[in-house]
Amino acid sequence: MNLEEKLAIYYQGSAIEDDMAKCEATNDFSKIRRNSYDYFHYKEEFLKDYFSIEDEKLKKRYEHFMKILIYGKDKEGEGGTRYVIFDYIVNRDFEKSLRYLVYGYEKRYKEQARTLNGETLIYTVFEDFNKYFSKEFQEYTDKYIDIINNNDNKKILKKMDRDAVIPLIAICSVIKNNKECDEKYINAAIKSFDVLPNLYDTLNVIAAILDKNEAIKNKFIEVLNKNEEYIIDINIILGYHLRSLDYNNPYKAREKFFNAINYPNDFAFIAQHFEDYFHYAFIYGARDLYLNHKEDFYKIYNFVENSLNSDRYNNNRNNDRNKRIFIVLSGVLLEHNDNNLDTNNLKKSITVLETIVNKFTKDNSNRYNPRPTFTTTEKIEEIFDKDKNKLFDTLIDYYTDKKNTYNLYSTYRWGNTLPEYCLSTELYYLFSLFNYDIPEIKNYKKFALDIFKYLPIQLGIRKYIEVQASIGSKTLKEVIDSLLNNKELNITLKEILLSYYFDYAGDLSNYYYDYGGKSLPTLYKELRCVDENNNVIINSVKDELLKSYFDEVVNILNDDKFIKDNIASNKNTALDILRTLYNKCHYNDYHLVYTILENTKRAEVKRHCIKVISDNEAITRPYVEKMSEKARSSELKGALKNIIKNWNLKKYGDYFKSIDEALEFIDTYYNTNYEKNIKFLDDVHLTKVLYNNGTLADERIFKYIIMEYMNLVEPARLKDCDMLAEMLDTTSFTNALEMLYIHWKDSNYEATKKNILIPYLIYSDDLKIDKVYPLIKEFAKGSRTVMAAFIVKCMALNGKNYALILVDGLTRKSPTAKIKEVAIETMENAAYMLDMTADELSDRIIPNFGFSQKGERVLNYGGEARRTFTLSIDNNLELTITDNEKQKVIKSLPAPNSKDDKAEADSAKKECTTLKKEIKTLIQNQKIRLQKVLLNGRKWTYNNFKTVFVENPIMNIFALKLIWGAYDENNNLIQSFRYMEDGTFNTVDEEEYTLPENSLITLVHPSELDADTIEKWKTQLSDYEISQPIEQLNFKYEEIKEEDIKEDKIHSLDSKTIKAGVLMSLATKYDMARGEAMDGGTFCEYILKDTYLNIAVHLSFDYMYFGMDANEDINFGDIEFCEITDGIETLINPLKVNKRFASSIYSIVKSVFGD
Structure with missing residues (x-):
């Protein structure tokens, strides 16, 4: 696009509503129509284009456009930064153009206009001037450097008032963008503290360059220390400014900045926490500061104490902020029995709690809440008084309704969490003083006790534990004991347990904006407590309850009414309790499972209970047999009978040994009551179904299979039906199913009979699947999306490669978004439905692209010449083409000649091109999968290994190039070996090796071999001229140590610099996903999810963005490992993760830093 065409685009992208031709035809800009919102979004690109124009006429047209943009703006000034450089281009008066920046014009933002954040845009103005008009910019800065250095010119600066910082910003912009700028700029910045008329404004400007020069930073700190009234506000503004460095983790961004410049610890704490004084991190941060840096804590306490009596904060919203901060800091002193408590100022601060009343009045309602x-x-003491408050019932109903939990515990930064709006936040301050008794707090204490009395689960217990466990020196057990032993509160262990699970793990997902469970509203999962030695530890209420009160908790969970009323209906709560007790605590009383199963309506919970019961036949069989007859619910009764049936199936093994065995099973389980569901069979002309021996099969076998599938609510594959189907002659059985399918087709695919598709597709061959597949698109386009989705699910149950490949294809290209969503979900669930792991399913659908066992495929050109070409894959895993007539390897298939069949030749060439792409993609994908196997140690049985790596000619090449290990059932390496081309196994000493019976196979990890064995394997591969497709024997491995870990995260690489391109390559190599996209398309983590170990690895960094320059530096952060349970991630200490996996990840990441 040329620059003239772009000018038209700029008109369209501005607030100018008239077309370009009309605008260019007049200089009377008052007649040009403009939108009231006049922001121009393309300033940077526009300036770049303007300064590249050589044609003077076009340049004038660009200037005409700028004149229109700035017309009428000389008196407005608001948001004036956008007009400055345009004004200078057309008027060429530097100081006059800066009128847009003067303080008097910032009518809407007077308080913010001269703060660090308000001045950010002014910096960009001067950066543009320096870029495009460096001579004029230097003349301007030199002028004001002289004024600043000349004490006789103080009058000039005083007259400028708060606008005196505008030239200071210009001077500082040079320092900010030039590491080695002239000393005159440094000296002027330092001198500005002494000569500019407004010290607060000067501090705000200099705060932007604290990391650019040591002398400037030291002067800033010196001045701030001498002017204590500014310490709190300046550091809060600085902390807010640093938030922009990493919106996802502002605490970390600030900490990194302050550590880099060696900023005073007391100032850093204010900048880190005082802006977010209503966040949980402020409470435990204050406690941690007291424990580790007591003198700094006292300094901050005095700063806030003095601010309460300062004229600067009188009748100011920030005075309420400072009072709340003072309450928390005083709470820390109270809980540690510190005599430095200022009682008088604490009494003054307590008055801020009067705003609690506002949480109960409609006047304080807002659009967020x-x-x-x-x-x-x-009166606060009367709010929970039934006689005084006529709306008492409304109050209780609202706060006990889980739908309103969002209003209690919202994580939304600027909405509900502000104490002005949120009762939950306000309780932070009240519970900070819960153990303090003075007359001034009497009514507030009464309110706190009422919270415990009427809203113990929703508010009282939660906020008390959060605050008390994070502010003082009590351990979490001591905090819980203080609740249980307080007779005035009358709190029970049952209520504490319910409080923990009140909003647990997304049970209220309709009311939360929750991303995969990582941003759960509850703070109970990661409480920052202290242990008996005052060391800060991470704990959770649930873990402490099960550790210190296990028997009492079990007694609570054996209360059937309690489970029915509080647990069974909440999916994630029920699942968490079941998994915790039976998986982690190895609890062996299954009464709880039975109670939840009988009372839950949540399908996921039912499935889990059924699995637990089914997996523990020795204990649960008596219950199942009893309840399969007595259960009131027909659904439950059927599920239990199905468990018994599957248990009983075990006696038959994997298949029926004879027809008599099959009929014995039918005699036991054929239910004539279900025949009503297959009444339509009377209308179907079924062909006869035979046994494998050719005799007529008992009609009940076919009916049983159809009945079982017609009874299903969701598609599933039934083992008993598979065992019965194996007794039947395949041709006659599938012919009968074909008649059923035709019947369904003739009924216009009636929805009530759609389950016919389940057995039809399960037992279909590829041709029949091909026949049904087009119906997906037909139904999707014909507003029968539900039916189309049903076909997708049924097709996956077929279990053969072809069917699964078709479904997998729909995850990438689908007729509708809904079908794509269902296909993705189906592939995720297919492993479960087919009773295999997700990785086993991935193994199953690896194609061989029609290559023979020798790894060859022949393409034919037909015609008279009948030329043929053999495709094969070489040792470099690349496709090679051999011209069979010339016995010569060629780079690509030749063009057809007159003796070839052109159509057949063109088809062969097209197929070859497609194969090249598909094989390249397959090899890349399998490299990634094998790299993951090297990390997680996923194992194969010999039969599975043979299917994946021996029988597939492409995967066979991988098998030959890698070193494998045979392992026992306890994961101990028995022997490392190499797979040979003749199908045998060789040891490192080149002796033939026989795999032990029942051994498991995976890639051997170098950490499992001694140095001598590794060198021998390298020599053997070198002798055979074999290069490994992934880094196995050369893999550099380093174990994680205790000192590498901080707060359950690997922090030893924190703040190290890495090139963006290196990090991108690492993510691509190991199939990592980008984290959640933030504003502007930025993201701050890569995520690797291992479905075999159910672990998610998060690699954090400051930020990256799409299209980022590969050479740009990135500041790395932490490595987190999270356990994945039902999609919910929970942080876990790296030393508790599979050692091979965790240390491999650490080694891989560390290796890219090159040190």
């Missing part, structure tokens, strides 16, 4: 009026009294 609409709610009814809750009180007819404005």
